[in-house]
Amino acid sequence: MLICFILGMTGLIIFFQPLMKMTMNSFGATTEDWHKSLPKAKESGQFIDAFPLMDKLFQEIPHKKVIKYWVYDYAKSGVFAFHIADRAGLKSDENRDVRYFDKYTGKPYVISIQQDKHNKVENWVWQLHMGQWLGQVGKFSTFIAGLISTSLPITGFLIWYGRRKRQK
Numbered sequence: 001m002l003i004c005f006i007l008g009m010t011g012l013i014i015f016f017q018p019l020m021k022m023t024m025n026s027f028g029a030t031t032e033d034w035h036k037s038l039p040k041a042k043e044s045g046q047f048i049d050a051f052p053l054m055d056k057l058f059q060e061i062p063h064k065k066v067i068k069y070w071v072y073d074y075a076k077s078g079v080f081a082f083h084i085a086d087r088a089g090l091k092s093d094e095n096r097d098v099r100y101f102d103k104y105t106g107k108p109y110v111i112s113i114q115q116d117k118h119n120k121v122e123n124w125v126w127q128l129h130m131g132q133w134l135g136q137v138g139k140f141s142t143f144i145a146g147l148i149s150t151s152l153p154i155t156g157f158l159i160w161y162g163r164r165k166r167q168k
Contacts, residue, residue, distance in 0.1 A: 021127075038078065039102065039109065065085070066093065068088055070083055093125035
């Protein structure tokens, strides 16, 4: 029941923006679409290769196992975003840290504390919703809870329909 409750609540938080904003406010994160404040792409500029930046990050943080290259809007964004994590998931990563670099100079781009909190809270909500807690046990538990909670309306209907049919 607890897992089903967590899945339901995180699903609502993800789907309904007012709930996501309330969650962000409760953790002191920004609620605005802060990705729009990132530097814009230069039409005439040639951006640098991202792989040396990834190599540099692996050298700086050797205990992390995964770096995902992410661009929010590749044609419009002027930064590279690297998600550095222990383990990668579909929509979230375990123990994720995000680093930004200017696409044209390679210099680090620093975001505010509230924007960083936004990243962390959003990732945390997705981790809970996708079952990325306690490794494979969490994924399996989330799968079983999702399977049970998905089948409840169907079995409830079948029981109701069967009783209605017997009464006639």
